[in-house]
Amino acid sequence: MKILLIEDEPKVAAFIKKGLEEQHHYVEVAYDGQVGQKAIMQHDYDLIILDVMLPLINGLKISANIRERGIQTPVLMLTALNTPGNIVDGLNAGADDYLAKPFHFSELLARINALYRRKMHFKPEPVKLAFADLSLDINTKIATREGRQIVLTAKEYALLELFMKNCNKVLSRIYIAQTIWGLDFGSSTNIIDVYINYLRNKIEKGFSGGKLIHTVIGMGYVMKMK
Numbered sequence: 001m002k003i004l005l006i007e008d009e010p011k012v013a014a015f016i017k018k019g020l021e022e023q024h025h026y027v028e029v030a031y032d033g034q035v036g037q038k039a040i041m042q043h044d045y046d047l048i049i050l051d052v053m054l055p056l057i058n059g060l061k062i063s064a065n066i067r068e069r070g071i072q073t074p075v076l077m078l079t080a081l082n083t084p085g086n087i088v089d090g091l092n093a094g095a096d097d098y099l100a101k102p103f104h105f106s107e108l109l110a111r112i113n114a115l116y117r118r119k120m121h122f123k124p125e126p127v128k129l130a131f132a133d134l135s136l137d138i139n140t141k142i143a144t145r146e147g148r149q150i151v152l153t154a155k156e157y158a159l160l161e162l163f164m165k166n167c168n169k170v171l172s173r174i175y176i177a178q179t180i181w182g183l184d185f186g187s188s189t190n191i192i193d194v195y196i197n198y199l200r201n202k203i204e205k206g207f208s209g210g211k212l213i214h215t216v217i218g219m220g221y222v223m224k225m226k
Contacts, residue, residue: 001025001046001116006036006062007078008054012101016049016078019105020112033057040066045073047115052079052090060093067094074115078103129164132225133209136164145207155180156199163213163223172220196221 003020007013008031017027028045030036033054040048040062052059063075074097077090082100090098096118097111129136134145141157143150152160158180162171173192181191200213214222 001112002044003027003047003049003112004030004036004039004043004045005049006030006033006054006059007049007051008032009051015105016108019109023109031055033059033062037062037065040071040073041069046119047112048073048075049112050075050077050095052077052081052086060089063090063094074119076108076111076115078108129161131164131167131223132212133207134164134203134212136160143203145203146209148207150202152202153198155195156202159195159199160203163221166223168222168224170216170219170222176220 003025005013005016005020005027007016007029010031013029013031017029020027028039030039034056036050036054037057050059050062054062057065059077059079063077066073066075075095077095077098078101079086079090079098080101081090087098096115099108099111127138129138134143136143138161141152143152143157143160159176162176162179176192196213200211204211204213210226212223212225214224216222
């Protein structure tokens with residue numbers, strides 16, 4: 001793994017760097033928060049080990065800053081601040097794990113390995129969903145079909161996203177109600193059918209590609225090609 005260690009105590013940094021390099025990891029060290037944050041912004045790392053009490057920019061601020069910028073590199077906070085409140089602050093700032101000093105190196109290594117396994121198994125949400133000639137951009141919330149942009153309301157978007165993430169699966173009215181409108185949604189209302197009709201008109205009417213949302217009598221609805 002390529003690891004960035006942000007630690008202002010040279011002896012602690014040297015100890016961690018030596019131990020991790022003996023485990024065949026590549027370790028870069030930054031001795032203050034400003035240098036460490038700049039390194040994160042400019043380079044890709046598999047893991048960041050981050051002290052909290054750092055010169056110039058503290059670890060909590062660094063973690064919050066990189067999460068605000070969408071950087072999802074796993075962060076392990078390693079600090080002498082070990083009260084429950086400190087741990088909560090660290091996790092709320094975006095850290096994935098928190099280990100208090102003094103620590104056993106074997107525990108640090110185990111936590112690093114666990115974070116790396118979690119990263120390897122994590123599958124990010126796709127930026128775009130596609131079915132037939134219909135596409136949906138998750139970031140911009142814009143749907144397009146046959147090159148034409150489709151303007152959706154918030155509920156229409158949520159409904160379309162649900163169908164596109166479950167293509168070729170029959171979704172019951174109860175499941176749709178619970179997912180889009182919440183658990184307390186009344187099952188007797190026809191608002192689901194109303195919104196599905198709204199959505200059908202927007203993604204099907206006037207397009208040559210045909211019908212996409214089909215009624216399955218007595219069961220619900222499904223997005224599929226004929």
